[in-house]
Amino acid sequence: MGAALSQQIFAISDRSVRRTLRQPAAIIPAIVFPIMLLFVSAGGLQAAENLPGFPEVSYFDFALAVTFMQGAIFATGGAGTDLATDIESGFLSRLSLTPMSGAALVLGQLGGSIALGIFQATCYFAAGLIGGATIATGIAGVVVIYLLVILMAIGFGSLGIAAALRTGSGEAVQGLFPLLFVLLFLSTINLPLDLIPITWFRWVATANPITYLVDAARSLIITGWDGPALLAGFLVALTIAIVGVLASAVALRGRLQRT
Amino acid sequence: MAAIEVRGLVRQFKKGPRAVDGIDLTVAEGEIYGFLGPNGAGKSTTVLMLTTLLPATAGTATVAGYNIATQGPQVRAAIGAALQEAALDKFLTGREHIKLQGSLHGLKGADLKQRGNELLERVGLMEAADRKVGGYSGGMKRRLDLALALLHRPRVLFLDEPTTGLDPQSRSALWDEVARLSREDGVTVFLTTQYLEEADALANRVGIIDHGQIVVEGTPAALKAEIGRSSVEIEPHDPTQLAVLERILARFGEPIATRGTSASIRLREGVGDVAAIVRALDAEGIAVHQLRLREPTLDDVFLAKTGRSLEGSGGAGDDTETDEAH
Numbered sequence: 023m024g025a026a027l028s029q030q031i032f033a034i035s036d037r038s039v040r041r042t043l044r045q046p047a048a049i050i051p052a053i054v055f056p057i058m059l060l061f062v063s064a065g066g067l068q069a070a071e072n073l074p075g076f077p078e079v080s081y082f083d084f085a086l087a088v089t090f091m092q093g094a095i096f097a098t099g100g101a102g103t104d105l106a107t108d109i110e111s112g113f114l115s116r117l118s119l120t121p122m123s124g125a126a127l128v129l130g131q132l133g134g135s136i137a138l139g140i141f142q143a144t145c146y147f148a149a150g151l152i153g154g155a156t157i158a159t160g161i162a163g164v165v166v167i168y169l170l171v172i173l174m175a176i177g178f179g180s181l182g183i184a185a186a187l188r189t190g191s192g193e194a195v196q197g198l199f200p201l202l203f204v205l206l207f208l209s210t211i212n213l214p215l216d217l218i219p220i221t222w223f224r225w226v227a228t229a230n231p232i233t234y235l236v237d238a239a240r241s242l243i244i245t246g247w248d249g250p251a252l253l254a255g256f257l258v259a260l261t262i263a264i265v266g267v268l269a270s271a272v273a274l275r276g277r278l279q280r281t
Numbered sequence: 282m283a284a285i286e287v288r289g290l291v292r293q294f295k296k297g298p299r300a301v302d303g304i305d306l307t308v309a310e311g312e313i314y315g316f317l318g319p320n321g322a323g324k325s326t327t328v329l330m331l332t333t334l335l336p337a338t339a340g341t342a343t344v345a346g347y348n349i350a351t352q353g354p355q356v357r358a359a360i361g362a363a364l365q366e367a368a369l370d371k372f373l374t375g376r377e378h379i380k381l382q383g384s385l386h387g388l389k390g391a392d393l394k395q396r397g398n399e400l401l402e403r404v405g406l407m408e409a410a411d412r413k414v415g416g417y418s419g420g421m422k423r424r425l426d427l428a429l430a431l432l433h434r435p436r437v438l439f440l441d442e443p444t445t446g447l448d449p450q451s452r453s454a455l456w457d458e459v460a461r462l463s464r465e466d467g468v469t470v471f472l473t474t475q476y477l478e479e480a481d482a483l484a485n486r487v488g489i490i491d492h493g494q495i496v497v498e499g500t501p502a503a504l505k506a507e508i509g510r511s512s513v514e515i516e517p518h519d520p521t522q523l524a525v526l527e528r529i530l531a532r533f534g535e536p537i538a539t540r541g542t543s544a545s546i547r548l549r550e551g552v553g554d555v556a557a558i559v560r561a562l563d564a565e566g567i568a569v570h571q572l573r574l575r576e577p578t579l580d581d582v583f584l585a586k587t588g589r590s591l592e593g594s595g596g597a598g599d600d601t602e603t604d605e606a607h
Contacts, residue, residue, distance in 0.1 A: 026387075033384035041372040044413075112368030115334055116429070119362050120385035121354060281333045281353035 030122055034130020039137045042100060052096035053142055056089040057149040063088075064153070067212060075217055079244045086150045087240035088211045090167065091232060093142040094174035095202045101135040102182025102195035109190040109277070124274045128183055128267065135179030136172050143171045155243065163242040166252070170239055173259040178202070180266030187273035209233040210240075234258040282346055284310045284437050284469035285331065290340035292326050300326040302493035303340065308486075310436075313463045313470040315484030315501075317477070317579065319589075323493040324473040325365055328441045331471065332362050345436050358386075361430035362439040367422040371415030375406050375425050378414065379432065386433040400428040404458065420451030427458065437469045438462065444479060456483055477579040489583055496586040505577040510534075511552055512575050516543035518568035529561050538584060543571070 042049060064082035071081050108114045117127065147164065150157075157163050185195045208223070209232040218224040227233050238255020241248035285308035292301040301323040308314040318324050329335035331344055333353040342349045345359035369378060379397035383389075388396060401407045404424035414422065423443060430438060440459065444452040460483060462468045474480055480487050481501050488498040497504060512534075517526050520542060527536065527544040533554045534546035548554045555574060562569060575581075584590050 029387070029389065030385055033381050037370070037373065037377070037381050040377065041370060044372040108370075112364060112366055113370060115364055116368050116382070117385065118334055119332060119357055119360075120382060121358060121387065122385045126385075279335055280357075281336055281350050 027123060027126055030126035031130045031133060034117075034122075034126055035133025035137070038101075038104065038131055038134025041104065042134060042138055048100060048103075049138070052093060052100070052138070053145045056092035056096075056142075056146060059092065060085055060089050060146075060149065061153065063212070070213060070217075073213075073217055075214070077214065077244055080154070082150075082153050083155045083244050084240065085211070086146070086153075086155050086243055087236050088206075089146040089149070090143060090171055090174070090239050091206055091209075091211070091236055093139060093146065093171070094178045094235075095199065095206065096142070097135045097139050097175045097179045097182070099182060099196060099199050100138060101131050101179040102184075102186040102198070103192050104134070105131055105183055105186035106190060106192040106195050109186065110192065114277075118278055118280050124271070124278060128180065128270045128274060131183055132176055132179050135175045135182075139171050139175030139179075140168065143168060150243075157243050158246045159242045163247075167239055167242055170235070170255060170259060173256065173263055174235060177259055177262030177266050180263065180270045184266060184269035184273045187270060187277045190277070205230055205232050210236055231258045231262065282310070283307045283343075284312070285314070285342070285344050285471060287331070287342040288340055290327070290330060290342055291338045292323075292330055292335065293338040299493050301330065301337075304490070304493070304495050306488055306495060306498065308469060308471060310469055311463060311467045312485045313459065313472060313483050315480035315487040316471065316473040316490060317475070317480045317487055317583075318473075318490035319475060322490045324475075324490060325441055326493075327490070328362070328364070328439050328471070328473055332360060332364075332439055333357055358433070359435060360437045360439060361433070361435035363423070363426040363430045363441065363443055364439075365441045365445070367426035369414045369417075369422055369425065372413060374411050374413055375401065375417070375428075376410040378425060378429060379410075382429050383432050388433065396432060400431055404428045405454070418451075420447050420454070423447060423451065423455060424458075427455065431462070435468065437471065440470060440472045442473055442475065444474070444476065452479075459483055481579055487579065489579075489586065491583075491587050491589075497582060501579060504579065504582045507582070510547050510549070511577070512537055512545055512547045512581065513555060513558065514543050514545040514571075514573045514575065515558075515562075515569055516571040518570040522567050525565060526562070526567055529565060529567070530558065532561070533558055537581075538588060538590065 063085050068081045070076055077084060159166070182195055182198065185198055208226045209230045210227055215224065215227055215233065218227055234254040235258055237251050241251040285306070287304060287306045289303050289305060290301055291299060291303050293299050304327065316324050316327065326335065330337045331342060331349060333349050333356050337350065344356045347355040347359065349356055376397065379401065380393065383393040383397060401410050404427055406421060406424055406428065409417065409421060414425065417425065444455055447455065456479070459470055459472070463470050472483060484501060486498065486500050487504060488495050490496070515526060515530065517523055523544060530536070530544050530546045534549040537545040537547055552574060580590060
């Protein structure tokens with residue numbers, strides 16, 4: 023009865039991408055804001071290059087990895103807000119009357135987040151090239167960064183979806199956004215962990231999972247193949263993805279009361 | 282086999298009242314059943330339960346032969362529904378809605394395209410099919426909603442207040458399509474409405490619900506015949522004479538509840554009494570501002586069964602029901 027799961031996932035992803043692309047107000051900030059911040063921080067914090075122990079690269083190259091993290095945070099807002107809008111408008115009830123499976127709903131929405139994440143990452147790479155950045159690990163490293171971006175889109179996107187399903191409110195989903203930005207600024211986005219001068223900040227950054235995501239992407243751009251950094255980054259991304267998808271599954275059961 | 286069979290259906294919300302309080306009803310295949318009641322009466326909650334979107338607290342029901350509690354997927358495959366407020370994505374076109382919903386139902390390729398075009402043509406949206414829904418009028422949204430509900434050729438169609446907020450022309454067009462669906466395609470239609478003329482025009486049978494309970498059920502003609510006699514409503518020119526007017530009218534029939542500025546009775550001897558009433562009012566010096574002679578309507582049926590007028594009984598109550606139901 024009904025469509026195969028793959029057909030359902032594709033249909034919901036397709037819709038998610040279309041509606042995102044038709045909302046310039048949603049997509050432009052997700053691309054422009056991280057790039058703008060990249061150029062601003064590269065200009066304002068250039069002096070950090072002179073700190074003893076700072077990597078032997080330009081601050082622009084050092085900061086490029088942060089854009090991918092910011093993009094992932096936008097994915098949280100995007101996927102969750104769209105779903106919350108569907109709940110508020112009754113569109114989810116319409117979909118619930120079809121043979122759509124709960125898994126298709128979550129995975130389809132995530133498909134949209136992944137597509138947006140890949141598009142954003144391409145824009146960030148383009149901005150990096152224009153700004154003169156070089157990728158230490160070459161094309162293979164770019165591919166690995168895309169993989170990390172996909173995993174982060176799944177993780178942060180599913181957290182947004184879980185919040186939407188739990189609360190049914192777009193405002194509540196957007197409330198996650200500043201929280202994640204605080205976490206971002208309490209990580210290693212501005213300085214390597216060893217060079218953070220304030221002790222409590224260094225502790226927080228060490229405990230902050232975002233540090234490991236940033237460091238993994240950064241290692242591919244400025245260091246080369248750094249096994250421990252990549253392992254830590256991918257483990258953190260995978261953990262967030264698993265937690266997010268499980269949280270979505272639990273919230274979905276509460277939201278869809280259909281028999 | 283009945284298309285819809287409901288026995289003792291109850292929905293009790295956690296902090297609210299019994300929105301649906303033990304209803305029984307049977308809808309035959311191919312029938313249009315009008316579920317009539319004021320805002321907050323329990324209509325939408327009943328539809329949500331019968332479409333499997335909301336579990337019942339107690340009672341049983343089958344739709345298209347499937348149990349709503351244990352055979353949800355089979356029920357959903359056999360029904361189409363246009364719920365209150367056409368919930369559409371303003372960023373998608375009409376055709377994209379068809380594609381999305383059709384894909385979720387397992388339609389694909391040429392079959393989906395052909396079925397989509399057929400329905401878009403039927404509801405008069407072919408020209409607007411590639412425009413974003415955000416630019417559609419209320420009537421166009423309702424028609425697209427209906428097309429989406431019919432996409433997978435359902436045997437039972439649930440329409441929850443399908444014409445609320447529509448202009449008379451759009452309402453009439455939708456009525457024609459619903460009647461055609463039942464007449465030509467044999468689709469069973471469960472239609473909730475708070476418009477008397479809608480139930481009167483479309484429904485083969487009507488169930489009137491109030492405070493979560495069905496107060497009366499039957500064909501519109503039989504229900505009106507049960508009330509039987511005509512009524513007259515008179516508004517005096519001088520509102521202070523209302524009490525005297527009521528006393529005079531009481532000589533000619535039983536009083537009916539009215540809306541404050543007029544008095545109304547169900548005529549004991551029929552329309553022949555009107556001349557005598559006018560003479561009696563004249564003799565008492567009561568000037569008449571307005572006199573209305575009415576044949577029995579479904580509102581009279583509602584009034585007779587509940588003591589309240591259906592048309593004046595709406596209010597904020599429905600918000601509570603809708604919020605809790607979704």
